[in-house]
Amino acid sequence: MDKVAAIIRDMFEDYDGPVNDALTAEQVPDWDSLAQVKLMVAVESEFGIRFESREINEPANVGELVQMIEKKLAKK
Amino acid sequence: MIPDGYANLSTLLEHQLAVYPEHRRYLEKRFKDASPEHLRLTDELAGNVLRIAGDEVRTICADYKWMVNWTLNEELYFRRNGCYRLSKFADAYAEVYSNIPLMTQYVNGILASQIWWRNHTEVLGYFRDTFVAGNPKGFRHLEVGPGHGLFLQLASASPNCASAEGWDVSPASIAATREALTRMGNRHKIDLVEMDITKPPARQFDSITFSEVLEHLEEPLAALKSLHGLLAPGGRIFVNAPANSPMPDHLYLFRSPEEVVDMMKEAGFDIVDTLFAPPTGASLEQARKQLLSVSAVVIGTRP
Numbered sequence: 315m316d317k318v319a320a321i322i323r324d325m326f327e328d329y330d331g332p333v334n335d336a337l338t339a340e341q342v343p344d345w346d347s348l349a350q351v352k353l354m355v356a357v358e359s360e361f362g363i364r365f366e367s368r369e370i371n372e373p374a375n376v377g378e379l380v381q382m383i384e385k386k387l388a389k390k
Numbered sequence: 391m392i393p394d395g396y397a398n399l400s401t402l403l404e405h406q407l408a409v410y411p412e413h414r415r416y417l418e419k420r421f422k423d424a425s426p427e428h429l430r431l432t433d434e435l436a437g438n439v440l441r442i443a444g445d446e447v448r449t450i451c452a453d454y455k456w457m458v459n460w461t462l463n464e465e466l467y468f469r470r471n472g473c474y475r476l477s478k479f480a481d482a483y484a485e486v487y488s489n490i491p492l493m494t495q496y497v498n499g500i501l502a503s504q505i506w507w508r509n510h511t512e513v514l515g516y517f518r519d520t521f522v523a524g525n526p527k528g529f530r531h532l533e534v535g536p537g538h539g540l541f542l543q544l545a546s547a548s549p550n551c552a553s554a555e556g557w558d559v560s561p562a563s564i565a566a567t568r569e570a571l572t573r574m575g576n577r578h579k580i581d582l583v584e585m586d587i588t589k590p591p592a593r594q595f596d597s598i599t600f601s602e603v604l605e606h607l608e609e610p611l612a613a614l615k616s617l618h619g620l621l622a623p624g625g626r627i628f629v630n631a632p633a634n635s636p637m638p639d640h641l642y643l644f645r646s647p648e649e650v651v652d653m654m655k656e657a658g659f660d661i662v663d664t665l666f667a668p669p670t671g672a673s674l675e676q677a678r679k680q681l682l683s684v685s686a687v688v689i690g691t692r693p
Contacts, residue, residue, distance in 0.1 A: 344671065346416050351462055352680070355469040367463060 315380055321356050322376070325349065335377030347371070361387060391421055396429050398437035402505060405447050410455040413506075419671045420508055431515045436505050438540060442570045443501075450498045454506065457499025461637055468636035469681075474643050475636070479608050482639040490562070497566065501538045509667035509685040513630055516665045517599070518544045521628045521689055525597050528552040532620065533599040534587055537563065539570035541599050546578040554578060555595075557585035587616045594622040604631040604650070605640045614657035621692040626662065628689055629654060635683035646678070647686030659690030 319333040322342075326349070329342045339345035345353075354370050357363070357379070363386040373379035391414075392400045407414055424432070443450045467475045476482050487493060504510045525531075527550045536542045536556035546554040558564050564582045571580060585591075598621055604610040614629070621627055633644040644650050647666040654661060665687040668677035677684050 340415075343415075343419070347458065347462060348465060351465045352469060355466065358470070367466065370462070370466065 315376075317360055318357065318376060318380055318383070321353065321360060325353055325356065333376065335375060335380065337376040338374065357383060363387065363390070391418055393429070396433040396436075398440055399429065399433040399505070402436045402440060402447070402451075402502075406451045406454065406502070406506070409448060409452045413455070413458075416670065417506065420506060428511070428515070431518075432505060432511050435511060435514055435540065438543060438574050439501055439505055441575065442538070442573045444573060450502050453495040453498035454502035456495055457503070460496075460499075464636035464638055464640075468634075474640050476639070477608070477641050479606075479641065482606070482641060486639040487560075493562075497538065501540075504538070504540060506670075508670040509683070512667045513601075513665065513685050513687055514540060514544070516667075516687060517541055517601075517628060517630075520663065520665075521599075521626065522548050522551075522597075525550055525626065529596040530594075530622075531555070531597040531599070532557065532595040533601075534558070534585075534617065535563075535600065535603040536567045536582070537602075539567045539574065539576075541601055542567065542580065543571060543574050543576055545597065545599065546576060546580055551578070551597075553581075555581045555583060557583050557587065559584065559586050587613060587620075590616050590620055593620065594625070595620055596622050596625040598625070598627040600627065601630040602632065604629065604653075605635065605637075605642050605644065608641055610642050611653055611657060614653060614659075618658045618692060623692050626689060626691050627659065628687070630685060630687045633684045633686055634677075634681045644686065647684050650686040651688050654688045654690050658692070659688075660693050662689040662691050664688050 322333050326342050326344050328344065331341065339350065351370060354365055358365060361383055363383065373382055392403060403417065440447060464475060504514060522545050525548065529550055529552060531545045531551055531554040533542045533556045535558055542554060542556050545551060556567055561584055564584055568582050598617055600617060604613065607613055617627060631644060631650045633647050633649065651661060651664060666674055667685040668674045669682050672682050674684065
């Protein structure tokens with residue numbers, strides 16, 4: 315979670331609210347569809363994993379994203 | 391989101407939000423802090439988009455939504471690999487240009503983006519107020535790849551414009567531009583000609599527009615050199631090409647707006663002025679850092 319939070323903080327410099335499992339894109343002003351792509355590629359790079367195209371918009375909040383990362387890391 | 395007094399823009403926005411409500415937050419950002427001058431320009435352009443759209447305005451807005459989502463896969467590829475997915479014209483033809491229904495949606499989406507993407511609107515304003523306004527009385531104008539017709543409409547409307555032509559390699563594109571100009575109520579005589587600029591005729595123009603074409607070419611430098619030959623000595627050319635802009639038919643990657651300037655110089659043009667327009671919500675500095683699409687506009691002249 316700490317690594318994901320760091321990526322989110324780095325990407326959305328103007329957001330100073332809490333980064334927790336419940337955080338959604340709607341709560342972060344600059345988190346649009348393009349930012350979602352950038353975020354997922356940054357996560358891929360950080361964790362050495364790869365998302366399917368259909369998975370890019372799958373996580374509904376940060377908690378679900380962390381779960382997706384954990385599942386992919388478990389399969390490595 | 392839009393103050394009173396901008397009826398065209400408000401109407402188009404209403405249609406857009408009806409088919410793409412999840413775009414509201416982006417559009418709020420788009421018009422936050424917009425100056426009255428920018429809103430006037432955008433409203434005028436929105437009027438032209440509405441006239442082109444006619445009773446298909448909802449289709450145009452739906453196709454814009456489709457285009458935004460369609461291009462996200464290209465963005466994904468670009469972010470992962472640091473390059474555009476395609477580099478050969480034959481591949482772009484097979485995937486995109488030969489698919490007429492898809493092309494119709496794509497062109498409609500691009501038309502709406504002239505209003506919803508701040509850099510696109512800014513480029514049109516710069517074209518009208520800096521390039522066209524700076525052309526001398528009696529200028530002979532050419533646009534290569536006139537597409538949606540908005541640039542050709544603005545150039546031909548100048549009281550200094552003596553003649554205007556539009557060239558394209560595609561008969562379907564020529565027909566679409568002709569229809570758009572008619573719908574915009576263009577009363578000027580504009581010759582729209584099927585022409586390949588790699589085999590240019592022995593003619594010269596005082597003013598040339600080449601907007602969002604370079605990035606679709608395998609050999610953009612050769613195209614610029616060809617245009618250099620078509621520009622009369624002392625004439626002016628307006629080149630607009632995006633840097634870091636992954637789209638399904640973009641072949642040539644400019645990694646910075648300066649690369650467009652450098653290519654213009656290499657083709658033999660003297661540089662008169664430039665505009666580097668970052669996308670909605672980003673500064674030029676942020677766009678450079680995050681590799682966001684930047685519209686690079688270069689006004690050149692032939693010494």
